[in-house]
Amino acid sequence: MKKNMGWKELPHGDSSPAGTANEFKTGDWRSERPVWNKEKCINCYFCWVYCPDASILLDKDNKVAGIDYDHCKGCGICRAECPVKPEKAIVMKQERS
Amino acid sequence: MPVLARTGNEAMAEAMRQINPDVVAAYPISPATEVVMIFSKFVADGLVDTEFVAVESEHSAMSACVGAASAGCRVMTGTSSQGLQLMSEILPIASALRQPIVLCEVNRALSGPINIHCDHSDTMAVRDFGWLQIFSENAQEAYDSVLQMIKIVEDVKVRLPGMVTTDGFIISHCMEKIETLEDAEVKTYLGEHKKMNSTLDLTKPITLGSLDLQDYYFEHRMPMAQAMIEAKEVILKVGQEFGAKYGRPYGLLEKYKLDDAEVAIVAMGSTCGTARVVIDELREKGIKAGMLKLRVFRPFPAAEVAEVLAGVKSIAVLDRSDSLSSQGGPLYTEVRSALYDAKTKPVLSNYIYGLGGREINLEDLRQIFSEQKSNQSGKIVYFGVRE
Incomplete structure (x- = not known):
């Protein structure tokens, strides 16, 4: 197990390097998971814009490619904002019963 | 040295004019109103280069101060009593982020009952928030201590915020004879504001004030305790040097x-x-x-x-x-x-x-x-x- 730093080793003044949230896997907070349907997706990027955890993955051509389940907390905003009708391209499913 | 007739509030405002901070964010409250009111006139008259942020509350005042200080600015504000209490949520954040903000505090009784006159209950209520606290006997000490406080809080060993207090009305509104430094002397005395690696910098991105739980919170509080211990010597050194240079020595x-x-x-x-x-x-x-x-x-x-x-x-x-x-x-x-x-x-x-x-x-x-x-x-x- 990684040994935590002592107070003398810490950066000055409650600062830390940028981007450390990437190392913090918040996916296990989730009670519902968004499931993305490639066939229905129209690549409008609404989910990508609204996601508060930057958990909508894009591929090399900047097309929606799925969900980053390591960080997605399951808030369901992507599903709520998905404009595809009559059935949305993202649905929420129970993580476990 | 110029000899002036000044109230405590005017003396503090005069010190602020000479310090010429980068940012002042403040909200008026008796009996400290004049400190920033007089200073805002200096801003309007172009006597300082300060960005004056007229905020909608003291909570916002201290928040703006923390933001500006984090961006590497020399920052000051002023308040009293209920205003200091409204800053309460942000005061310990300023010290935890090690931002050297200087606050001109005019001691006034806490409500209730509502009262605008002097006692020390407002300053005492925030005594455990990691801010240095210096009390003044008169307007001269207030002026001298505000200058010294900039020097003290910006010392790399300290880097905690600090407040200099006067007694409401008794000092803040009574006129006394004070000796001030020349503008150029103050500029040389204080020098340039030094940035730390906890200062926001586009070329070296950092996160300030992130969530800190059982594993690191305690370690982040410890440097504050250590800085407070080391501040004693710095205050003493700055006070003695001030005496050697300008003839009015100060101690603890x-x-x-x-x-x-x-x-x-x-x-x-x-x-x-x-x-x-x-x-x-x-x-x-x-x-x-x-x-x-x-x-x-x-x-x-x-x-x-x-x-x-x-x-x-x-x-x-x-x-x-x-x-x-x-x-x-x-x-x-x-x-x-x-x-x-x-x-x-x-x-x-x-x-x-x-x-x-x-x-x-x-x-x-x-x-x-x-x-x-x-x-x-x-x-x-x-x-x-x-x-």
């Missing part, structure tokens, strides 16, 4: 006829001026009276207090606030704790006085000194309150 505390004193008081702020007169009178009558004036309350100079008080027979600690702890005012409990390991322990009593700006005059102080002969140690007096 001041002894007034204390070395051979048998009866003494411990006090802070404007009351010390009144006490000097009474002590001189008593000395003429052959009574060995003295005073310990505490200038710096945070960090608390416990060892120094114990050293200078240990030989005194009877001491009354004068608290211009009550912590409602049922064991005396905040200054009293600190002094009592400082004397715990002293070989000879004085008789130590506590006088809680002057709440809500109630006058403390020569006769009151004569009475406090005269009661020392018969006081039991641990006696707590609510001085002058009507039953």
Whole structure:
């Protein structure tokens, strides 16, 4: 197990390097998971814009490619904002019963 | 050196003009209103380069100060009483982020009942938030201490925010003769504001104030405790250097006829001026009276207090606030704790006085000194309150 730093080793003044949230896997907070349907997706990027955890993955051509389940907390905003009708391209499913 | 007639508020505003901070964010409140009101006129008249942020509350004022300081600016503000309490949520964040903000605080009673006059309850209520606290006896000390505070908080060993206080109306609105430094002298004295690696910088991105739980919170609090310990020496060094340069030396505390004193008081702020007169009178009558004036309350100079008080027979600690702890005012409990390991322990009593700006005059102080002969140690007096 990684040994935590002592107070003398810490950066000055409650600062830390940028981007450390990437190392913090918040996916296990989730009670519902968004499931993305490639066939229905129209690549409008609404989910990508609204996601508060930057958990909508894009591929090399900047097309929606799925969900980053390591960080997605399951808030369901992507599903709520998905404009595809009559059935949305993202649905929420129970993580476990 | 220019000699000016200035109120305490004007003296603090004058110091701010000469400091020429990068950012001032403030909201008006009696009796501190004038500090930033006068300063805002300096901004409007183009006498300073400061970005003045007229915010909608003191909570926003301190938040803007933290933001500006994090961006590497020299930042100041001013407030009093309820305003300081409204800043309360952000004050300990400023110290945890190690941002060297300087606050001109005018001591005023806390509501309720609502009252605009002097006591120390507002400053005492935030004493454990990691801010340095310096009390002033008069406008001259307020002016000098505001300049010194910039130097102190920006020292790499400290990097904690600090407040310099005056007593509401008694100092803030009374005109006195003060000696100031030339503008150019202040600029040279303070030098450029140094940035730390906790300063926001586009080329080296960092996160400030992230979530910190059981694994690291304690380690992040520890450097604050260490900085407060080290601040004592820095305050002393800055005060001595100021004396060497400008003829008015400052320490953590001041002894007034204390070395051979048998009866003494411990006090802070404007009351010390009144006490000097009474002590001189008593000395003429052959009574060995003295005073310990505490200038710096945070960090608390416990060892120094114990050293200078240990030989005194009877001491009354004068608290211009009550912590409602049922064991005396905040200054009293600190002094009592400082004397715990002293070989000879004085008789130590506590006088809680002057709440809500109630006058403390020569006769009151004569009475406090005269009661020392018969006081039991641990006696707590609510001085002058009507039953």
